[in-house]
Amino acid sequence: MIVNKVCKYTISLVCVWLLTCTLSYASEWLIYNVQGYTLTAQNQLKTFSALHISDDKVKAIYQTSNQWLQLPSTITKVNGQGYVILPGLTDAHGHVLGLGYKQQNIDLTASRSKHAALQKIKQFAIDHPKQQWLIGRGWNQMHWQPQTYPQAHDLDLVISDRPIWLRRVDGHAAWANSKAMKIAGINANTPDPEGGQILRNEKGKPTGIFIDRAMDLVRTHIPETQANEKQQLLKKTLLQLAKLGITSVHDAGVSGETLALYQQLAQQHQLPIRVYAMLSASADDYQQWLPKGPIFSTDNMFTWRSIKLMFDGALGSRGAALYNDYADAPGQQGLLQYSLDQAIKKVQSAFQQGLQINTHAIGDRGNGTALKLYQRLAKTNIKQLKHKQPGRHRIEHAQIVDPNDMDLFNKLHLIASVQPTHATSDRDMAEQRLGPKRLDGAYAWQRLKQHGIVLTGGSDFPVEPANPFYGLHAAITRQERALKPRASWLPSQRLSREEALALFTQNAAYAAFQEKILGTLEPGKYADFIIIDRDLFSIPDNSIWQTQVMATFVAGKRVWPKQDPFQLKASTSKQSN
Template sequence: MNKSITKLFFFLLLGCLFGCTTNKQIDLIVYNAKVYTVDSAFTTIEAFAVNNGVFIETGSSQDLLNKYEAKEKIDAEGKYIYPGFYDAHGHFFMLAEAMDEVNLVGAASYNEILDRLRTFIAANPDKKWIVGNGWDQNLWEDKNFPVKDSLDKYFPDLPIYLTRIDYHAALASGKALEIASLDSAYFVDGGLISVNEEGLPDGILVDNAMQLVSKHIPKNQNSALLKMLRRAQDSLVSVGLTSIVDAGLNESQIDALKVFYNEDSLQIRDYAMVMATPESVKEFLRTGTFESDRLTVRSFKLMADGALGSRGACLIHAYHDAPTNGFLLKSPKDFDDLIQRLARSNFQVNTHAIGDSANRIILDSYGKYLKDGKERRWRIEHAQVIQPNDFHKFKDFQIIPSVQPTHATSDMYWAGERLGEERLKTSYAYKQLLDQYGLLALGSDFPVEHYNPLYGFHAAVARVDKNGFPNGGFQMENAISREQALRGMTIWAAYSCFQERKRGSIEKGKDADFVILEEDIMTAKNETLRDIKTLRTVIAGETVFKR
């Protein structure tokens, strides 16, 4: 063999050693799984590859393991993988704050509330204000709203402020009313100061009246706020949530989020709605939308009415169990003027509307000014009570229904008392809304409901509570399929936030957000769905929770 041939052979050998056997270096391969991609064909695969925070390829385990050399490999051991769950309507700050407050959820009587207050106060003797959340008089034998008399008797020197489960009513103690200089009742537009037999405030404040007291509660500084948000984030990612919609923030909260995300102090993706006030509308229309990798600000949240449980939802006809129609939180003209103004901007508009009157007014105003509804993707949040001849407006005006399935299974015990049999039939009508628009954005409304997305999944497909009640399901004609429910909490939720090209499914080029569950929610029995555990949650290829 001459020298030139020997030299050529040597270089070919080196090429094979350092080229032929060296696979492309990437960050992560996940294999040996059943992966629901939630792409347009609802494809299932067994493996995918991730690099620089995005999915770069999907396919078979062997092909990807042969093709790539990964810094990390996850053998899913046959477990079940889904796109990261996306809660299309929640309240991040409210959840964070609730974790430091008196938990009144599930209290079976006013006496139990007093007991929980005593326990909390004993454990937190330095608290200047006592704030609690979650009471629901519908769970009590006496279903009347509580009044402040017992608070004043047992805690005369403490300002106490306790919000109802829906955050649309509150009970304030006499000391709290004193600090707010609220010693007489007067008309509050879009709200109510409840009174006793002497015509004096009895402690119950509804909707817009709540801020008369709540504005006096001391606010947390940023260092404490970040700690609270990170604790709430830990809870959210532990159940597979990788993205949330923050449904209604003030300017200071959004400013805080910008700081936290800029410092990489938070990981969960946040689509923040600006609570529409005259000041915030003026400011954000001036500064424009904002988008970073994890934080997006491009929508306004309007509040049309209150909640059904506190009889603040605005109905066309009176409540079945009370001589009131509820109320709007602004006049129809104020809503119309604001919607007209926002239609001329590039901001999305998302409006809380519970009652059939509120839904009709907002839908009609949307339809008047939206000429490109499908592109604008405006939303109705909750859409709980709809008149039969108003459903078509979701299709005609291209308005996205953003609904929370656990509201149906929480309210079903007493909703008929509020609405009567006829109106109940077109309430919580998720399948009917789906048929109109073609998709649903699914959320939980945490902390009003639990943040676990599988609770919403279960409620959407089975229409029963955690105990399987009622037998056969609540208004099953409005149940949706498991595929539809999974789409609603992944790709459809992303679509409702203009993010379907970046996340919501496991496809090449999208953010590598995914969740591994111990059981398959597409085939598990209904009665086991709520108990299925999250094994791992991953955001941008990074594990943020592992059981």
């Protein structure tokens, strides 16, 4: 049975290679005999059986063969063999370099115990004897028994002569060994920085766990990766995203150096997919870059017109700022990384320059404080909010929103940038952190929509897997990816398949001011689309996440699969006419 499935998938790949191997070379071509889906401006589903492409844009979509049979014979026509076509998918919140680093460093995502994590760290150290710092990510104490934070001495037992630095799965806490703390000068007298916390034992000695802005105390001592290595890592990671069906990514919080690397790649036409970058407000070169924005490449492959401000932390590390105590940690309400006045000072120049202001906010107090920030900014430029197309400022995550704050969220024309897989992976932890009585505004997608708030979707990779079909599945089902999934979590907040597709297509385009050129397969828009192996609108719910991408096209050109192993460019063109 397994062999048959493998053979069937291999044959499918061969067929797609056959039908796509010529398409990157034709200036005008048509793919017919497809099951095509796109959305209308009202998020209604529209089907088509043929897609007509001229240069890098969609020229037309056809619902019946009678509409395209009379096209000139000079136009390359390719039989789509019944495959499904969707608009290219956008991940509206990911971390490209973070994903690249995770894949080349210690990945602890699958570690289901502290012992398993330590064994993986030990093996990595053995395999990389010359690596100065041992860097990794992905541990989650909520998957361990007991569910307690690890400590520096745990790592010291594994290796003590090299510094170790391991970020938690959410990126809002890190675990260091004694060597790393010694290099950074961390001791019992080191004060907690504003917006951060050093966890300490009963004697006041640092345990090796650093929360949010306290991570900077150690992180600044880690040697920087060379710029040319970063650029190669960006290209490699973007191509991996293309393989998953992602044709555009919103890189949520980058340095000025990374912006420059993206610019160079765009100028050299080496970006495989589109990048919409947010400059991190905590970057060392933040202020120097503000006068340079916004920046657009002529082919719309790269855009920078937004900044990102971190307001609070994450639920898993109890850094998310809450109005009331954590249900499982009385006396703790999380951390705000900026006071309201500090935040306004930080983003005022970017706002006045017309840049989009995107704030990371997870807890209800974090979101409430972000709303106050936008209120204060709106008073300085009220015309912007009355404009037909307002600033489209975004709250990234919007995980726990007080229901009483949702009307203001709408009145300020804010976009909720959500990550559906967070709901399915966080469900048990979120209930522990909040308690059942405080879940009304938790991952509340339908409730936000009912308040007129536009939602866009991403994954927050590398916190979650980058596969967008995992996100679509989570949005539609609110269930984990398992053979026997538990019942939907807070099922009233599920999205329809059309609503879920909109998160990753036209809503994402709107959130990046790109709805006139991206997001749907309409005449005049870029021909960014994917070919997949199943019908997203007829398959069972539990099959959605298993969708395989057969080919990815950006601006009418195939970016994946990259190679043509069959050398059939000419013969395919002749057979397809």
